[in-house]
Amino acid sequence: MNTHSETTPREPSPAPTMALELPQVVGQIGTLPSLPAVIMELIQSLGDENIDTHQLAKKIGSDQALVAKMLRVANSSFYGLQGKVTSIQDVVVVLGLRSVRTLAMAAAVTGSFSSRNAVPGFDFSSFWRHSMGTALCARALARRLKLSEENAFTAGLLHDIGRLVLVACFPAHLTAVMAYRNTHDCLWLDAERAVIGIDHAGIGEALTAHWKFPSSIRESVACHHALDACEHSPLTGVVHVADVIAHALELSRGAPSLVPLLCGGVWDSLTLVEKDFQAIFGEVETQFEGACQMLST
Amino acid sequence: MNSASDEQKIDGIMPDDVASESAAREQLEQQLKELFRLAGDSAQTRQLMQMVFDYRWGQRE
Numbered sequence: 001m002n003t004h005s006e007t008t009p010r011e012p013s014p015a016p017t018m019a020l021e022l023p024q025v026v027g028q029i030g031t032l033p034s035l036p037a038v039i040m041e042l043i044q045s046l047g048d049e050n051i052d053t054h055q056l057a058k059k060i061g062s063d064q065a066l067v068a069k070m071l072r073v074a075n076s077s078f079y080g081l082q083g084k085v086t087s088i089q090d091v092v093v094v095l096g097l098r099s100v101r102t103l104a105m106a107a108a109v110t111g112s113f114s115s116r117n118a119v120p121g122f123d124f125s126s127f128w129r130h131s132m133g134t135a136l137c138a139r140a141l142a143r144r145l146k147l148s149e150e151n152a153f154t155a156g157l158l159h160d161i162g163r164l165v166l167v168a169c170f171p172a173h174l175t176a177v178m179a180y181r182n183t184h185d186c187l188w189l190d191a192e193r194a195v196i197g198i199d200h201a202g203i204g205e206a207l208t209a210h211w212k213f214p215s216s217i218r219e220s221v222a223c224h225h226a227l228d229a230c231e232h233s234p235l236t237g238v239v240h241v242a243d244v245i246a247h248a249l250e251l252s253r254g255a256p257s258l259v260p261l262l263c264g265g266v267w268d269s270l271t272l273v274e275k276d277f278q279a280i281f282g283e284v285e286t287q288f289e290g291a292c293q294m295l296s297t
Numbered sequence: 298m299n300s301a302s303d304e305q306k307i308d309g310i311m312p313d314d315v316a317s318e319s320a321a322r323e324q325l326e327q328q329l330k331e332l333f334r335l336a337g338d339s340a341q342t343r344q345l346m347q348m349v350f351d352y353r354w355g356q357r358e
Binding site for chain 1: 336337342346
């Protein structure tokens with residue numbers, strides 16, 4: 001997977017001022033707190049529909065912090081079950097295997113980067129709102145294209161996760177990227193490439209590999225801005241378009257959310273018509289605020 | 298994104314509601330142009346921008 005290919009036409013640029021090498025990034029990722037063991041198991045089971053749900057509930061039940069968070073989310077307006085779910089067994093029965101797996105992963109991943117490590121100028125809330133918007137868009141697109149909704153949601157939620165590695169491990173580099181972006185009229189991606197020489201997609205690939213996500217999700221994180229440059233799966237195309245739509249709908253509600261470059265070939269390959277997109281916009285906006293409760297619990 | 302209200306101009310004078318609608322459409326169009334200013338100028342990007350415009354305008358009505 002080539003994560004360093006250009007998608008944005010631009011003049012040859014000078015050498016990065018604060019270059020980061022991938023091995024340096026990988027080394028720092030190794031120092032981040034691990035995900036709970038049960039989450040690592042769930043990640044490795046993505047796509048496997050034959051998990052024993054009783055075993056799953058038992059494993060999740062051994063992590064009380066995770067159980068508490070999942071119950072809060074399951075009882076939020078997103079799932080429409082307010083107050084009706086009181087045990088992890090109920091969550092598994094009512095929501096089903098795939099939703100529980102997605103919910104547990106989302107709960108663990110969103111909780112794994114603390115906003116206490118904030119870098120001035122980096123808005124955690126906007127970051128996760130955009131990620132959730134992309135996840136919902138990706139799921140809505142996947143449903144219409146008959147792809148895995150669970151993988152699309154997960155890949156959408158994680159697509160920019162590399163930025164949080166910069167927040168947690170390389171705050172000075174991130175500060176320099178933000179300063180560059182403030183003085184140059186450019187996208188995040190171009191600022192990262194100019195200042196640190198790699199981008200959040202490449203860093204995100206390293207993190208999702210460390211977390212042992214399936215290759216399809218790693219590819220979607222790695223290539224969501226570089227579709228012209230690498231062979232990619234339909235899932236990666238879905239995440240790319242979902243990212244663009246989430247920006248276009250301004251779901252992050254934070255700093256100005258500029259729409260990144262859209263890959264025309266991927267757009268055309270979706271073979272969806274305007275009516276589909278209008279339905280997707282409405283569906284995503286209807287679900288969005290409820291889904292964002294997942295981020296605040 | 299041609300405004301339907303353009304056709305309702307009579308000798309350069311527009312009723313208040315038509316003028317207001319025209320201004321609102323122009324404002325939304327400008328917001329989207331700003332949002333899409335680094336998104337490239339392809340047919341697909343223009344198509345998406347038009348769809349977002351139609352969606353947002355539909356929400357207003």
